Amino acid sequence: MAEIQQQGGGDEGGKKRAKKGSTKVDMTPMVDLGFLLLTFFVMTTTLAKPQIMEINMPVKPKERDQQNELKASNAMTVLLGSDNRIFYYKGLHQPAEGIIPQLEESNWSAKGIRQTLLTETRANPKLVVLIKADETSSYKNLVDILDEMSITGTQKYAIVELDNADAGLLRNAEKGGAQ
Structure with missing residues (x-):
């Protein structure tokens, strides 16, 4: 609280002077008010909302017969x-069939x-893009390729586990450039 302290003193030499008091202002209520306002604004402020991308994952079929086979042309x-580094190829890698x-x-x-x-999806509207990430690739690259799918309007794509045949292709390409 604000208080005014007065010093007691008598009249010196018969002169009457106005009493001068020193003022001392207690800042405690001001600090309390500052913290209340700070707390209010921190609690009511909307922080940056995370940006999310919706990915619909298909339900795994119970039997292998229910799975749809993907044509190499699509x-x-x-x-x-x-x-x-990013590599791509058209078609399917089928080393058992010599492809x-x-x-x-x-x-x-x-x-x-x-x-x-863009070129491939315009040429073939039924195109399915299979995304295969190596263990040495960064998470940022996976997010970037998903962003590219959204930007280009590619409707069908899947994140697939990298198999040994594709891993071998990738290792050869990284060592000596693309084949």
């Missing part, structure tokens, strides 16, 4: 490698993988 595989695809390297620019996805 498939495109994107391989995410180390050091922000080894031509692996091509791309980049993350608008003229890179985005242009490739």
